[in-house]
Amino acid sequence: MRTYSLAYKPVGLVLGAASGAVAGALFKQAWKLVAHEDDAPDATDRDRGWQEVLIAAAVQGALFAVVKAAVDRAGATVVERMTGRWPG
Numbered sequence: 001m002r003t004y005s006l007a008y009k010p011v012g013l014v015l016g017a018a019s020g021a022v023a024g025a026l027f028k029q030a031w032k033l034v035a036h037e038d039d040a041p042d043a044t045d046r047d048r049g050w051q052e053v054l055i056a057a058a059v060q061g062a063l064f065a066v067v068k069a070a071v072d073r074a075g076a077t078v079v080e081r082m083t084g085r086w087p088g
Helices: 002-035 050-083
Strands: none
Touching (some): 002 050
16 A cells, blocks of 8 residues: 555646646636736735735635645546555
């Protein structure tokens, strides 16, 4: 079982990178819809208030976590269907 989990690691890394890219694109689109601005505030953006910076960070973090979990779960499901074994 341990060897099988190690074999899944590269797949998990690729899925993680893909989920980060997807989440980043989704967040950018969501921020445009909600705030009517092209860019979300950075923590060091002097012209943005604490509330706006923290709300943007919370939304971005939640979206990244949801997308990562969905992609990881889908990847594990596909691996199980292909091999008959769960990669965890």
